[in-house]
Amino acid sequence: MRVGELSRRSGVSVATIKYYLREGLLPAGERTGPNQAAYDDGHLRRLRMIRALIDVGGLSVVATRDVLAAVDDPDLPLFQALGRASGTTTTAPDAAEEQDEAWNEGERMLAEQVDERGWQVSAENPAWATAVGVLATYVRLGDADLARQLGLYMRTMEEVARHEVAAVVDRGDRARTVEGVVVGTVLGDTLLAAVRRLAQQHCSLRLLGETPPDPEG
Amino acid sequence: MRVGELSRRSGVSVATIKYYLREGLLPAGERTGPNQAAYDDGHLRRLRMIRALIDVGGLSVVATRDVLAAVDDPDLPLFQALGRASGTTTTAPDAAEEQDEAWNEGERMLAEQVDERGWQVSAENPAWATAVGVLATYVRLGDADLARQLGLYMRTMEEVARHEVAAVVDRGDRARTVEGVVVGTVLGDTLLAAVRRLAQQHCSLRLLGETPPDPEG
DNA sequence: CGTGAACGGATAGCTCTACTGTCCAAAGCT
DNA sequence: AGCTTTGGACAGTAGAGCTATCCGTTCACG
Structure with missing residues (x-):
């Protein structure tokens, strides 16, 4: 597929895709001519991951680039790629x-x-x-x-x-595994924080008997 | 004290203090003349809290303002002030x-x-x-x-x-209590995330036997 | 084969955030 | 008296994260 379809399928504007290509978040497509390139499902998946890390995980574009670089480096021990992630966070x-x-x-x-x-x-x-x-x-x-x-x-x-x-050790494909770990770790921070807030509400209602914020109407 | 001393004692520049005053993060000092005002230890404490929430907690200036507004609102149930915090996070x-x-x-x-x-x-x-x-x-x-x-x-x-x-119920002063809860919750997110990374490193070394990243020299 | 849309590539511009700098007239200190 | 500092207003700045425009192909379709 070319950039237009990638844009349509990912919901990311063509201009932004070009920006991510420039910034090294998204690898270049396969050249099919002097000024044409083709993108595949890998690019689509990568693009969705980028948006997840930025929008949901709250990473900066630079941090996202670094995390993804760690994902792509096959020599890096699995959870060390993650230290990389937290360092940029x-x-x-x-x-x-x-x-x-x-x-x-x-x-x-x-x-x-x-x-x-x-x-x-x-x-x-x-x-x-x-x-x-x-x-x-x-x-x-x-x-x-x-x-x-x-x-x-x-x-x-x-x-x-x-x-x-x-939960991670039993997977096969390394690339997919690392992806899962990165997503799980970065988005996990956000999820843990949100769950903590919910737990705090629950526990404070239980222990302190504060009136529930629900106005019931 | 006046703004110069507040600046020296907090390590925040006068210009930035003025900015926080404008943005409503820091309450105005007590007027001592048509164009003079005095600040107290409460302002200093508040200023330190602002820097902690922004620098360590990663909150935006606007989010910080909203969280602090919740701290100052005596009618808000304790942990609900916090939902406020997470909403802005x-x-x-x-x-x-x-x-x-x-x-x-x-x-x-x-x-x-x-x-x-x-x-x-x-x-x-x-x-x-x-x-x-x-x-x-x-x-x-x-x-x-x-x-x-x-x-x-x-x-x-x-x-x-x-x-x-x-850990919160046994405190006396409400203002101090709420402050402690806010700091504990916002900075706690950061601390929990960091501790999670350390735990992941520990567990991955234990379970997967990945080589430790320490180069030993 | 012609023509209009889409392409890649480069570069300039925009909006927002978080300050920072400058100016002013009125205190304050000495 | 003279220099610094103050509160207040406002303009300017640097960086992040896009967004828009232009240009010379290239592709898809009639």
Whole structure:
């Protein structure tokens, strides 16, 4: 198919498809002439993934490009492609921030918990800096007791991750597998956050007896 | 204190403080003359919160304004202020999207699980639409089996929410409590996502035996 | 074979967000 | 008195994410 059909079938405008081609999110079509190219179902699938990562996952165009590059790299260990994803999701802290007291306190908290739970993680994982940054922010805001939730978060996320990783091993096609992992991870963040809000509503109704927001009419 | 000191103590430039005042994120200082105003520690705390929500939580300026407005509204039930927060975090789906098959499928999945777990949540909660949107996206991408993780997510987030809600009830000052809840919820999303990445790395090393990314030198 | 739409490629322009800079007259400090 | 700072208004800026236009093919159809 050519770009017009790709546009019609994906719901993405031709101009935007051209933009994604320029930015390297979408691989070029197969050349069929000096200035003609053909696209296939792979391009269509890729395009739908791009829109999902951007619209639903909230990734930037650059982050999306990097994540997809990791998907396409056959040498990258599976979940490492994902560290890549998370690194592009959250902005890296500037060097200045890493030198203050709250940062050290946050890092201490995380290291302690990681050690206690016997997690095998590398400090190079961008998620490490992100987590420390959040904990440091709690400390700076004087809500350090919020950081006590860290143990709970680690316990529950370990269970989530165990299931997610287990659900992935039995697949065949690597490309499809990686795609599934990326989508599951990026969109999973959004889904988890939404489910958390629903759970909070449920639990606050249960425990605090706040009036339900439903006006019943 | 006046704006210069507020700037020095918060690390936010005077120009940006003026901008936040204009945009209604920061309440005006107490007038001490026709063109003079005084700010207090409350302003400083608020300013730090604004930076945390924007920089760490990833909220937009407008979303931050809305969340803070909910914090300031004494009539709003506690965790409903939060639904407000999540509503501004994720963009609402356009009406067109809600009419397609994948959307209905997603809504069916969520409703079934919510019913099964006996959750008391209202469909007006913006998190509902967000969750359905993610599930619908899974369906559209042909990764509907990812949606099977929904039960897992709901189970774990219920535990997280139960602890979070319980940790909140014993506080005294309502304003401080709401602040803590907002910070905990918004930054908690970021922290949970980062912890999930670390857990995924840990679990994938454990289960799949992928080589650790640490180059050891 | 002619003709009008669609194509790829390049480049310029647009809208929105989140600031940043400049100017002003009136305080404030010293 | 003289320099800085203030509150307030408003213009300008940089980057993100498209969108529009132009150009010289190329294709599809009569």
